[in-house]
Amino acid sequence: MLVLDRVGKTYPNGVHALGGVSFEVELGEILAVIGGSGCGKSTLLRAIAGLDPPSEGAVVLDGERIGAPHAKIGIIFQEPRLLPWLRVADNVGFGLAEQPKAARAQRVAAALKRVGLADKANVWPRELSGGQAQRVAIARALVPRPEVLLLDEPFSALDAFTRTDLQDHLLDLWADAKPTLLLVTHDVDEAIVLADRIMVMRPRPGRIFDEIAVDLPRPRDRQSAAFDFVKRRVLAGLDRSLNRAPSSAEDEQKAEAGAAMWW
Amino acid sequence: MSLVGMTIAAEGAPAQERSIVSRRSRLLRPALGFVLPVTLALAWEIIVRLGWSTGRLAPPPSVIFWTFVDLARTGELQRDTLVTLSRVAAGFGLGAAVATIVGAATGYSPTLRRLLDPSLQGLRAIPSIAWIPLFILWLGIFEASKVTLIAVGVFFPVYLGLMGAIQSVDRKLVEVGRAFRLSDFEMVRRILLPAVLPAYVISLRSGLGLGWMFVVAAELMGASEGLGYLLIDGQQLGKPAEIVAAIVAFAIIGKATDWLIALAAAPFLRWEDVVRHD
Numbered sequence: 001m002l003v004l005d006r007v008g009k010t011y012p013n014g015v016h017a018l019g020g021v022s023f024e025v026e027l028g029e030i031l032a033v034i035g036g037s038g039c040g041k042s043t044l045l046r047a048i049a050g051l052d053p054p055s056e057g058a059v060v061l062d063g064e065r066i067g068a069p070h071a072k073i074g075i076i077f078q079e080p081r082l083l084p085w086l087r088v089a090d091n092v093g094f095g096l097a098e099q100p101k102a103a104r105a106q107r108v109a110a111a112l113k114r115v116g117l118a119d120k121a122n123v124w125p126r127e128l129s130g131g132q133a134q135r136v137a138i139a140r141a142l143v144p145r146p147e148v149l150l151l152d153e154p155f156s157a158l159d160a161f162t163r164t165d166l167q168d169h170l171l172d173l174w175a176d177a178k179p180t181l182l183l184v185t186h187d188v189d190e191a192i193v194l195a196d197r198i199m200v201m202r203p204r205p206g207r208i209f210d211e212i213a214v215d216l217p218r219p220r221d222r223q224s225a226a227f228d229f230v231k232r233r234v235l236a237g238l239d240r241s242l243n244r245a246p247s248s249a250e251d252e253q254k255a256e257a258g259a260a261m262w263w
Numbered sequence: 264m265s266l267v268g269m270t271i272a273a274e275g276a277p278a279q280e281r282s283i284v285s286r287r288s289r290l291l292r293p294a295l296g297f298v299l300p301v302t303l304a305l306a307w308e309i310i311v312r313l314g315w316s317t318g319r320l321a322p323p324p325s326v327i328f329w330t331f332v333d334l335a336r337t338g339e340l341q342r343d344t345l346v347t348l349s350r351v352a353a354g355f356g357l358g359a360a361v362a363t364i365v366g367a368a369t370g371y372s373p374t375l376r377r378l379l380d381p382s383l384q385g386l387r388a389i390p391s392i393a394w395i396p397l398f399i400l401w402l403g404i405f406e407a408s409k410v411t412l413i414a415v416g417v418f419f420p421v422y423l424g425l426m427g428a429i430q431s432v433d434r435k436l437v438e439v440g441r442a443f444r445l446s447d448f449e450m451v452r453r454i455l456l457p458a459v460l461p462a463y464v465i466s467l468r469s470g471l472g473l474g475w476m477f478v479v480a481a482e483l484m485g486a487s488e489g490l491g492y493l494l495i496d497g498q499q500l501g502k503p504a505e506i507v508a509a510i511v512a513f514a515i516i517g518k519a520t521d522w523l524i525a526l527a528a529a530p531f532l533r534w535e536d537v538v539r540h541d
């Protein structure tokens with residue numbers, strides 16, 4: 001289980017980015033953290049990843065305090081961040097350097113097949129499309145079999161069609177080993193499609209403002225009334241998080257126009 | 264012929280034509296670089312042959328060619344080339360090695376950079392030729408002073424290139440290394456080294472270019488052998504063809520050594536996402 005206990009972050013320049021965030025995530029749960037720009041959601045994710053340890057409070061995974069990157073935690077960034085000097089297969093196997101060569105090759109081949117890029121094993125990252133590159137990044141993060149997988153707006157740079165495609169694909173991959181997924185996003189649709197639970201953050205300093213359970217069966221129909229209901233609930237929460245009066249007419253317009261990208 | 268057949272024939276022909284054109288252009292493109300020098304050389308040859316110029320101070324290509332052959336026949340050309348080449352190799356090896364160590368250290372450690380870089384930048388501002396009298400006093404007029412001068416010339420471009428490359432490694436890729444818990448050594452080996460390699464190779468190539476510049480300066484300041492000595496010898500004995508022959512030899516060997524570095528590095532740089540016009 002992943003436990004956040006009053007996690008706070010103040011940068012050396014005095015910026016108070018996170019103010020005492022506490023929550024628990026069960027193994028295998030999918031949690032989405034949503035909020036506007038600058039609400040501290042990426043800071044929160046980096047603190048959990050051990051890349052930027054918190055200045056107050058603690059991140060605890062299975063009873064172990066996380067202060068640096070950990071073997072049980074994988075991360076997928078907003079950009080694929082593939083190493084341009086390694087071919088696709090070597091990028092996927094990047095985290096398996098200590099494994100024997102044969103075992104590594106086998107796991108890499110299986111992962112590439114799983115993300116539908118078996119034929120791209122020997123190409124350079126520059127030869128991939130944006131969606132393909134992000135699939136490779138997903139494979140690279142999943143190959144070491146992390147217990148917790150952190151995703152920092154992983155599909156925000158992709159076009160709408162590829163994004164939807166990869167969201168479904170991510171769920172498919174998650175079902176293999178069911179790691180804990182903690183997703184940071186500003187896309188309401190994405191949060192509802194993927195998550196069991198949605199945390200709404202409010203800024204200055206970043207803290208949890210609202211928590212919304214998503215009790216919809218998977219696969220989730222983005223056009224269904226139930227989906228729409230949850231979406232309105234999340235959008236209203238986001239509005240309140242910024243002290244904006246929720247306007248039902250505005251919400252409806254947003255939902256109708258599919259304007260679920262909440263910045 | 265049916266309409267479909269005609270369409271296929273029409274589509275097939277340009278494809279075939281294109282492949283012939285691309286093969287021809289692959290052969291022709293490098294040849295294009297020779298057009299200007301060969302035309303100028305031929306024109307000069309004709310002018311001298313027609314008696315419009317004596318060609319005494321600017322000998323025509325045929326005279327230079329035969330001077331080349333004569334120098335090669337006596338073994339002088341090979342000896343001088345070998346001597347110059349070994350000076351450049353020693354100076355380049357020394358300068359590049361020291362620059363790699365210092366450049367890597369200052370690129371990696373901000374403390375070392377603050378400690379060393381201001382002094383090195385100060386030294387860089389001195390025209391390297393200004394060191395010659397001091398090097399002769401310190402190291403004598405033989406090999407040591409020449410090799411040191413070449414090493415100084417090679418040092419700065421390699422040092423600056425490597426330090427700059429390390430400092431500009433993409434922070435996001437370093438973070439990937441951190442996320443996968445690489446040790447400091449692994450971080451250098453698996454992220455920093457490959458990331459800086461393209462810029463490092465370019466700095467080695469410009470360092471080598473300066474090495475060739477400085478070997479001439481070193482040999483002009485006093486040598487009894489080497490291609491630079493051929494230049495001085497040609498000047499003192501009034502043999503312009505010998506001077507031009509030595510210059511041509513410099514050009515050929517300089518270009519060849521540069522090409523060797525590029526060739527050696529090519530397999531490691533195939534991943535680069537650069538514009539390729541060929």
